[in-house]
Amino acid sequence: MTTPALNSRLPEVGTTIFTVMSALAQQHGAVNLGQGFPDFEPDPALLQRVTQAMADGHHQYAPMTGVAALREAVAAKIEQQHGHRYDPGEEVTITAGATQALLTAVLCCVHPGDEVIVLEPCYDSYGPAIELAGGRIVRVPLTAGTFRPDFDAIAAAIGPRTRALMVNTPHNPSATAWTRDELDRLAALLAPTDVLLIADEVYEHMVFDGRPMAGASAHPRLAERAFVVSSFGKTLHVTGWKVGYVAAPRALSAEFRKVHQFNVFVVNTPMQHALAGHLQARPEAWQGLPAFYQAKREHFRAGLARTRLRLLPCEGTYFQCVDIRGVSDRGDADFCRWLTTEVGVAAIPLSAFYADGTDQGVVRFCFAKREATLDEALRRLQAL
Template sequence: METPVRIDSRFPNMGTTIFTVMSRLAAECGAVNLSQGFPDFQAEPALFDAVHRHMLAGRNQYAPMAGMPELRQAIVDKVAALYGVRYDVESEVTVTAGATQAIFTAIAAFVRPGDEVIVFEPVYDSYVPAIETVGGTAVYAQLTFPDYVPDWEQVARLITPKTRMIIVNSPHNPTGSLFSTVDREKLAKLISGTDIVVLSDEVYEHILFDGEQHASLCAHPELATRSIVVSSFGKTYHITGWKIGYVVGPAALMAEFRKVHQFNVFTVHTPSQLGLAEYMQDAGRHLRLAAFYQEKRDFFRQLLAATPFELLPCRGTYFQLARYDRISDLPDREFAEWMTREVGVAVIPVSVFYADGRDDRVVRFCFAKQESTLKAAAERLGKAFL
């Protein structure tokens, strides 16, 4: 249908997210989809049973704006057990409609027109559009290739009186790198005495490998007082389609967060919250996640070992980066499309995570898949490259 309305777009250069583009192309081509980050396996039936039970019990009306008390209490208890800090259940935790909503809401709550927000490239693709939507300006710090570690001297140079927020992400999507305890100390020192808010995207907090420990900002006394920390039930319990996450932070920051949250979402699906609160009582369900995904990571890396791909270190998340210099000279976006159409395996080009399209000839695989899916992808790669 055509419209007579003349549209002067606020975002003329903002396209469709690469995850939608590549998943659509994968479906059209019948490719094995290792692009978008979602599991192709189910959560435990116990979680579904718990939600169903609460539905049948009539718990189907609006939850409180901040989230069901049972779930908020379970979140507070989990964070205390893991990181040694106990947030106030009434004023310092909010249940959200996924992590993306949480991130957008936090940015909208604190970033005003003209403010600057420091982000680290390669940067997850929802951060910058959210910053620009509210009139802020993204300022880009670089994670140094190929280890993808922060350059804190560069960050220090980027901080100005206009800096309102710094966004950090660990374990890091798309690179699989980790924020260390040393990184936390350097960040804390840089912003001490300022009014800078930190937004910490920790949705992969339970997916770290080789004995690594998550350096949550919750566990740093100074950073915790100025941070909104985001996590995701979708990533933890294999239910990305439920779109349920949460944030924790000091009461004064949370009060501002909730001013926006109440009008862009208000509340989240009630029986799912109650089911999650019940399911969380077994801490092993999140504590076992690292071993579960390390087995998948190691299995996938072994499958790709014989191919010409150069696998970069993967210390966390369920993503594996790989250089393809020995395979092709194509730019990574063209290579990803060629892989999907001709090889039958869909991947994400890492250049899309850079403002200037920097292309290191690296693509991202998602290994949050059944072994049969990973084997099918490896067979296609083997036929193409061996």
């Protein structure tokens, strides 16, 4: 029997760089600072709430839109942080992580032939999501060197077929964070258009040095046209739980839910009950996150400063980028392979976040790790 040939919907997509580098790290016993996940445990109180939710019998389907208590907790958190009130019944949807939320947001609004602007470098799920919807990807580079938005280039990219713009702040991989002035410029740029905003804000609670989080929910003119995506996995150190949310105006949420109910339907029930209880009982879990990760950032940066790697600014996220050109003349991807196999520390090349492989001699480390893990990585990096 012969398996029929399949015409791939994503013919250019292979194994992600994160999977490749993690496998290489494991093979060579390297400290894995490549893939973005914590190597420490979440709050034991959160785990106890999962156990309690199971003991309480929360084993069946949750409501399609999410457990009501969790949607209410999300709405309250956003209102406290940004001063914008979403209706938890109509405007907040619990998702199976942020990647599913991003895909669903694209599928619900992008039709074949529509254009979607992405700002490169960008998370690798954006392009495939647009292609699966039949849309056309319009790539606009962030400013080389600073990774700030180039509003002239964004304006030039907007055309009659533009359906949406995808924005990520704080930004993976560059660790920059948009400012309120930049959001004002974006709002003014989009005001005369019908372009929707898909705001990837999964690192919303990791903004450092006293900066406020400049998010779409906090900007009324952007909130009215935005799908705002976030992740409990990032916020509460449980990336494997794959639970996130989308906040959007009623009309956008209604279309989002039409797709959501058929590509996921519902999200893990006991986890939702545990997350709801945790957000209500322990608001410091997210309120204290900037200080928690800033301390890790400072520790890691102090160690990197003793190498010949040049530190780039880190305004948010749990990533630190470095310029490798003072250390090596290798391309960034080759450097990361060499660093993993010969030095024993895994990193991610920024060229992997560009469709054309743009190489600026920059690599990304993840510092969402125990201090002992960071110290071992820094010890090895002293060889540089």
